[in-house]
Amino acid sequence: xxxxxxxxxxxxxxxxxxxxxxxxxxxxxxxxxxxxxxxxxxxxxxxxxxxxxxxxxxxxxxxxxxxxxxxxxxxxxxxxxxxxxxxxxxxxxxxxxxxxxxxxx
Amino acid sequence: xxxxxxxxxxxxxxxxxxxxxxxxxxxxxxxxxxxxxxxxxxxxxxxxxxxxxxxxxxxxxxxxxxxxxxxxxxxxxxxxxxxxxxxxxxxxxxxxxxxxxxxxxxxxxxxxxxxxxxxxxxxxxxxxxxxxxxxxxxxxxxxxxxxxxxxxxxxxxxxxxxxxxxxxxxxxxxxxxxxxxxxxxxxxxxxxxxxxxxxxxxxxxxxxxxxxxxxxxxxxxxxxxxxxxxxxxxxxxxxxxxxxxxxxxxxxxxxxxxxxxxxxxxxxxxxxxxxxxxxxxxxxxxxxxxxxxxxxxxxxxxxxxxxxxxxxxxxxxxxxxxxxxxxxxxxxxxxxxxxxxxxxxxxxx
Numbered sequence: 001x002x003x004x005x006x007x008x009x010x011x012x013x014x015x016x017x018x019x020x021x022x023x024x025x026x027x028x029x030x031x032x033x034x035x036x037x038x039x040x041x042x043x044x045x046x047x048x049x050x051x052x053x054x055x056x057x058x059x060x061x062x063x064x065x066x067x068x069x070x071x072x073x074x075x076x077x078x079x080x081x082x083x084x085x086x087x088x089x090x091x092x093x094x095x096x097x098x099x100x101x102x103x104x105x
Numbered sequence: 106x107x108x109x110x111x112x113x114x115x116x117x118x119x120x121x122x123x124x125x126x127x128x129x130x131x132x133x134x135x136x137x138x139x140x141x142x143x144x145x146x147x148x149x150x151x152x153x154x155x156x157x158x159x160x161x162x163x164x165x166x167x168x169x170x171x172x173x174x175x176x177x178x179x180x181x182x183x184x185x186x187x188x189x190x191x192x193x194x195x196x197x198x199x200x201x202x203x204x205x206x207x208x209x210x211x212x213x214x215x216x217x218x219x220x221x222x223x224x225x226x227x228x229x230x231x232x233x234x235x236x237x238x239x240x241x242x243x244x245x246x247x248x249x250x251x252x253x254x255x256x257x258x259x260x261x262x263x264x265x266x267x268x269x270x271x272x273x274x275x276x277x278x279x280x281x282x283x284x285x286x287x288x289x290x291x292x293x294x295x296x297x298x299x300x301x302x303x304x305x306x307x308x309x310x311x312x313x314x315x316x317x318x319x320x321x322x323x324x325x326x327x328x329x330x331x332x333x334x335x336x337x338x339x340x341x342x343x344x345x346x347x348x349x350x351x352x353x354x355x356x357x358x359x360x361x362x363x364x365x366x367x368x369x370x371x372x373x374x375x376x377x378x379x380x381x382x383x384x385x386x387x388x389x390x391x392x393x394x395x396x397x398x399x400x401x402x403x404x405x406x407x408x409x410x411x412x413x414x415x416x417x418x419x420x421x422x423x424x425x426x427x428x429x430x431x432x433x434x435x436x437x438x439x440x441x442x443x444x445x446x447x448x449x450x451x452x453x454x
Contacts (some may be wrong), residue, residue, distance in 0.1 A: 018239065033377040034247065035246065035247050038247055045249055045250065046145075046249045047143075047250070048119055048120045048121070052144055063316075
């Protein structure tokens with residue numbers, strides 16, 4: 001995530017306390033997806049950006065995950081996302097994001 | 106416990122919190138205390154280290170304005186007088202890796218202990234592993250804190266003036282230096298244990314790593330030689346008579362590009378060879394031996410090739426380190442591509 005994105009999410013999170021905010025990612029690979037999920041949960045693990053040491057505690061999902069797909073009209077999902085799941089390593093991405101989300105806090 | 110070591114952390118524009126690629130031209134700057142990823146180093150050091158300053162520099166600036174960057178770095182280190190410099194980790198970022206390695210080299214030359222971190226495959230490793238302590242970091246920036254902890258373990262040791270142990274003990278990329286060292290078990294037992302592991306399909310740690318030569322895929326053959334532009338290159342040390350540019354006879358730092366646009370042949374009155382690897386009198390008698398311009402002009406006239414490229418490239422290749430040769434080759438390739446060259450006749454000796 002670039003630093004501006006980290007600041008933007010930090011502002012949004014400040015205005016939405018409690019469990020009401022969830023992140024949906026479209027990252028194209030497992031490593032970048034896990035890095036964003038980690039940054040928004042426990043803080044920027046590279047310590048480079050504004051979220052260094054700032055655990056927002058946000059839960060991230062990936063657009064590939066069934067819980068998210070289930071909430072989107074099938075035609076819309078197929079048109080906007082469907083082809084990418086053929087190109088990208090869908091399983092690895094889902095495992096990576098889920099791994100961050102379900103890690104004991 | 107003694108006084109904490111005084112530490113400087115070098116980071117690039119991203120890990121210094123300035124910005125991404127758009128800030129890669131950021132000038133070298135010194136920030137008091139911890140900035141960006143230096144905050145992770147502070148955590149890693151605990152009470153053993155005190156961060157005096159974070160030195161931040163854009164990757165492009167360090168590369169393109171190298172003299173100025175190194176001068177500013179040297180001034181900063183002389184002023185701050187740290188006990189140890191930590192640079193990176195650069196992970197798999199090439200320019201950043203080169204900068205980190207050079208920062209450590211500069212620090213070492215000033216008598217300051219220094220440790221860099223980067224992925225073992227970073228291009229800087231091949232160039233600098235002999236001279237610089239490099240801790241392998243892998244390629245995942247999410248591992249920043251654990252990598253800095255590993256870097257600090259070595260940096261602290263060196264900062265305290267302790268002698269480093271073998272690479273496999275102290276966790277740095279081998280420098281190629283060999284020192285006498287006593288292992289716990291005799292070589293005969295270690296060798297048999299390795300053999301049993303190999304036969305049993307179990308992992309083992311070799312004490313003599315094999316470095317395979319790089320396999321380079323050849324370019325596909327030219328489809329239409331009769332329309333192709335062919336460039337001539339020689340590693341035979343061809344130079345203008347008298348060596349006006351002071352070209353090296355072996356392992357030189359650069360190649361030379363010379364115009365042959367108006368030449369049909371290379372005449373001995375104008376050209377000679379300067380190369381320590383073969384009997385150069387042959388070429389001094391007829392320079393076309395090492396760069397067959399006269400022969401290529403005949404093929405050009407007969408239409409068997411499209412044309413000879415207007416410039417030739419020359420250097421004395423003997424004794425050139427592989428890493429340097431790759432850089433020089435890349436430089437020549439870039440110029441050939443800009444010139445619309447289709448194929449190359451490379452004459453070695």
